[in-house]
Amino acid sequence: MTEQDTRLTLTTAGSMAEIDPAAWDTLAGPGNPFLAHAFLDALEQSGSVSEQTGWLPRHLILSTATGRLVGAVPLYLKAHSWGEYVFDHSWARAYEQAGGAYYPKLQAAVPFTPVPGPRLLAGDGPDAPAIRRALADGLVAVAETLEVSGVHATFVADHDMPPLAMAGFMERHDVQFHWHNRGYGSFNDFLAGLAARKRKTIRKERQKVADSGLRFRALSGADITAEAWDAFHRFYHATVDRKWGEAYLTRDFFDRLGQMMAERVVLIMAYDGDRPVAGALNLIGDDALYGRNWGAVVDLPFLHFETCYYQAIDVAIERGLARVEAGAQGGHKLLRGYEPVTTRSAHWIADPRLARAVKGFLDQERAAVDAETEALADHLPFRRDDPA
The missing domain is CATH 3.40.630.30 (Gcn5-related N-acetyltransferase (GNAT))
Structure with a gap:
């Protein structure tokens, strides 16, 4: 100075x-x-x-x-x-x-x-x-x-x-529990490093969601439409209401996030046909994918794990990110490869x-x-x- x-x-x-x-x-x-x-x-x-x-x-x-x-x-x-x-x-x-x-x-x-x-x-x-x-x-x-x-x-x-x-x-x-990318080329590479029983459990969980017929898309940038934000805002409110919480984030916040930072957003959406039924909001840092909010309007076993954890791992591997930070609390993340930090x-x-x-x-x-x-x-x- x-x-x-x-x-x-x-x-x-x-x-x-x-x-x-x-x-x-x-x-x-x-x-x-x-x-x-x-x-x-x-x-x-x-x-x-x-x-x-x-x-x-x-x-x-x-x-x-x-x-x-x-x-x-x-x-x-x-x-x-x-x-x-x-x-x-x-x-x-x-x-x-x-x-x-x-x-x-x-x-x-x-x-x-x-x-x-x-x-x-x-x-x-x-x-x-x-x-x-x-x-x-x-x-x-x-x-x-x-x-x-x-x-x-x-x-x-x-x-x-x-x-x-x-x-x-x-x-x-x-x-907290963070997932670390050890140079995996695919989700199967990650699974190969797990104990056989844990690997089998995760495969069964993912297959259960796949058998439901839901399809997933990871939206970013211009792919995130106003309709997608509308749907996600409904999911966010549905989850907050179930947990007796308060929905601090307004609909306008998501619009502003999409306008100013869309390239740093990954919105993972689950669809039943053409109807969005669940979603998870993630943001991208230099070397990490940060999971923030999620919600759903259907009740399906393991949908939360698939939308928030497994799909996030897929995105991190695809983008070459070093880790996934999945937010606060949640000891259940441990058995899904998220490590204590x-x-x-x-x-x-x-x-x-x-x-x-x-x-x-x-x-x-x-x-x-x-x-x-x-x-x-x-x-x-x-x-x-x-x-x-």
Whole structure:
């Protein structure tokens, strides 16, 4: 940086529309589609993210004296803990029972998206480590200015953890299940590496769906029509309704996603004749396929596995992608070749009494999660003679 550039200013932005898209995307990098300016802006412009839904944008911006953007954090003022996938409801209850106000809080995250990635956006230049440290300190400064209970950075990239820890954040672990492509040329190549019983189970599951007569298409780019989005939005609502959840993503969000990022979308659709009956939304990164939402209007055994997991593996092999990240939770993924991976979040708590209690909880939880992850790895379905 020049001497003038070293004079940095920390501010917050009330929307992605206030931030230059090219400057933001340079900091975020191309690898993770959920950090793209277009994705975050689509959430806001569609009303999926707003004060009304409990996600008020307060993006952290680090700029030089000349106005050049050198660092950023996707940041939201939260009135609840929904849509985060890292659960702190028990912390909120305990603090409120003790007379504290847990909400509002700050959330450094991509809303409704349990995908690991950078949260301290600093690009890849030589100043990136120093910028990440300034952003971590900036999160605490903003929290103190707003007088919130704390800051929670979820699904954090590994290189973000040291500066967050130096700023006083506590580390939390969880586990996800990711499929890894070991140079497979086909789905059968993948199956060949599994134990015979597991291989047989997956073949039976896929055959059961095939026998139903459903056909599948992986739509991307211009192939994703408004009719396809209409159908997928119905599936999304059907699944949310069954799970007693809340459908945050509006129909307009899917239109905006299709307009701005269609080439990075893979919409896997299942058809009964010409009628779409199920679908799974995936986004493409530099080296991964990210599974996000799914839904169906028919009840068919193994349709979920086929649409979300097996079809995703087919796409990843075809496109030469290194892995499939299938979202949060789901131990059933293990027996289908998805391997346990540790995910991390970081938490700064303003009240030292609550911070001490949370630290004690996290120390015990990390040990339990790490032990569980190690134990799960011993139950992978791969052949014992497989060098993988």
